[in-house]
Amino acid sequence: MTQWLVYLDTDRIKEYLFATSVLSDIRQASGLLDRLNREDTLTVIQEVYPSFNEKNPTQYVYAAGGSALVILPDEETAEGAIRAVERLYRQTTVTASITGVKVPISDGELQSRFGERVRWARHLLRERKAEKGKGHTLPVAPYMHFCDACAQLPAAYYDAERYELICRACKIKRSGRSEARRGLWEKVKSVSQKRPLDAPSEWKALIEETIGLSVSSYPEDLDFDFDALGESAKRNGYIALVYADGNRMGQVLEGLNTVEEYSRFARLVDDLLLRITYRGLARRIPNHRKQPFFEVLMAGGDDLMIVTIPDVAFDLIIEIARDFERYSKALVEGGLSLGIGIAIAHARYPIAAMQRLATDLQKRAKRRSFETGGGSVVDFAVVTAAGSEDLERIRDEVLTEKGFAFPPPDGVPYRLTQRPYTLDELQKLLDHVRKFKGVGFPHSQLHTMYEALFHSPVQASLVAIQTVGRARESHRDVLWAFFQDFGIRTAPVLPPWRGRDDGSRDSALGDLVEIYPFL
Ligand SMILES: [Zn+2]
Incomplete structure (x- = not known):
């Protein structure tokens, strides 16, 4: 049949x-x-x-x-x-x-x-x-007023709460607002109410833990905005958009033979990502009891997008990615992994631009994951000024030997970043940031080294070594440990550089300094 x-x-x-x-x-x-x-x-x-x-x-x-x-x-x-x-x-x-x-x-x-x-x-x-394609073009009449919210359709309603003329599509999005629905968070929470059908036995502890985990009181105000999120951040006013997507999912699904296997696999991956996301967020709620600190924007299949605060974003997504790798091993040999992009910007920065940046970062992360044998990889960027979301230009020009004020004559390719990071590398970077903070390392010294990074390779090394030499002992130990972990490798190379097998050099110093204020 x-x-x-x-x-x-x-x-x-x-x-x-x-x-x-x-x-x-x-x-x-x-x-x-x-x-x-x-x-x-x-x-x-x-x-x-x-x-x-x-x-x-x-x-x-x-x-x-x-x-x-x-x-x-x-x-x-x-x-x-x-x-x-x-x-x-x-x-x-x-x-x-x-x-x-x-x-x-x-x-x-x-x-x-x-x-x-x-x-x-x-x-x-x-x-x-x-x-x-792009759909239909609109008939535009001169008297037509476009929607104040989305600028895509003609306005047809007045939103008295926001003083905006809005279109039919936006009216629908705003009609449920007074009920203060919690959107996707309700769905993520629902994993605490139900057990997935024929889950692998390796998930038993995870399922038991999430079934018992209650988060009923988060958050107090259900209708918070991006500004309110930014106010919960350690670096006031900043938010992080985290976008994760399963690596090589298409390839795995393609190899499944029967419709039953396919159905089970797709449903369990969906349940797994929701469940570990729920656990990761629920574990952090007690530290942020009264303040909103996240919103789930997309969650389904192997896709996850969360807006949160930068001081939560990194640890949260490392935890989720490790859980995803670990528990998916019970579904497919070798397990699955995530490609992750994290965009950090001020809460007032246009969210659509942030989303595009997070998507571009995620693509770079996925590429590195593919090159390094398939583990989860994270790429991140901080938007500090207009134009700094142009990732191609930043990574392929500003953060290369072209970015030096005095380019080296030797023709050695340089990268002023080590992004994207594997989970272990990123964890190590975060640990180093915390050690610097723990010993009260002077921010001015970090900044001097950071500026020298863009001067020339020699100047960068000179300043780095001077800083090591002049620092007091506890500071020196922390700085030197960082350079050991993220640099050198071969004899003629000096910090802050790392010599690569292909003869190029790169540095993680800028990455450390960039996320430093947010943790
Ligand atoms: Zn609209």
């Missing part, structure tokens, strides 16, 4: 979520998309095909992270379901959309080559999305 595999995936999720810079809009938008994905899509499919059984993994394979995979009996039903779900998204959100494709699948393929068929469907999906 031939059935039809239907693959649905939300279009440009981040564009929809970050259409406005208002946290409560984003919170509502992500909650809405998640409900559409996990609940309403199912309801609509059941309207098209009443005997659709959500409990049967050979029908409802999974729905998470904006995607859904279902199997329907014939082409007409499949087409009807796709149209109905596409209409559902348009009607509910106005500006968000979803694309669906269908491919025939035989009983044999359900049991032997399921992952490959899904890959084929994903390929068709990408093609269809490309055809859809």
Whole structure:
């Protein structure tokens, strides 16, 4: 018998979520998309095909992270379901959309080559999305006022609370605000209420711990904004956007043979990421009892985006990534890992730009993960001035030998950073920052070394060695230990540099100084 595999995936999720810079809009938008994905899509499919059984993994394979995979009996039903779900998204959100494709699948393929068929469907999906392109252009009349919040659609309503003329799409995002819904955090919390079906025995302790973990009192004010988050930060006013995504997920899924295996794997990865995120956040709530210090913006499948404060971001994501690696070993040989980008900026900085930066950082992290054999990798950047979110330019020009005021004549390539970092390297960097702080290392000395870094390689070494020589003993030990851990390696190389096997040199000093004020 031939059935039809239907693959649905939300279009440009981040564009929809970050259409406005208002946290409560984003919170509502992500909650809405998640409900559409996990609940309403199912309801609509059941309207098209009443005997659709959500409990049967050979029908409802999974729905998470904006995607859904279902199997329907014939082409007409499949087409009807796709149209109905596409209409559902348009009607509910106005500006968000979803694309669906269908491919025939035989009983044999359900049991032997399921992952490959899904890959084929994903390929068709990408093609269809490309055809859809940017959507329709709007008729623009001279008297038309564009939405004050998103500037994408004509304004049609007045938001008396914010004194803004807003469009239909933004009106929907703001309509639930008075109930102070907690968006995705409610969903993340729900892992404490339910046990995943056929979880591996290695997860027993994790599941027991999260089931018992209560966080009912966080936070007191449910409708906080980015400014309120920034006020909780150690470096007042700053926030961190953390964006993590599973490495080599496509490859692993492709290799799964049966629809049952596929369904179980996708559901368990989804549960795992939510569960360890919940545990990581819940463990930190007692230290921030009254203040808001995070908001979950995306969580589903192998995707996670959290806005938090910089002093929480690094340790939190290291913990989540280590947990993800550890527990996923029970799902696939060698386990899974995360590519992670962390963008730090002032709470007033446009969140859409921060999101793009975090995405670019995540891509660099994933590239290094691929090169270094697959472990989790973190890249980060601090936005200090306009233009400092142009990552290509910063990494490929400013933070290379081109960045020196007096470039070296020897033609040796330099990198003024060691980012992206593996988890062990990042942990070590954080430990060093804390040791510097622990001994009260003078910030002015760090800054002098940092400035010399951009002067010339020789000047950088001169200042670094002078600082070591002049520092008092406890300071010298800390500084020297840092240079030992992150530098030198071969005899002619002097701190703050590290000699690489390919003859190039790099330094972690700038990375240390950059995150220093935030920890
Ligand atoms: Zn709008």
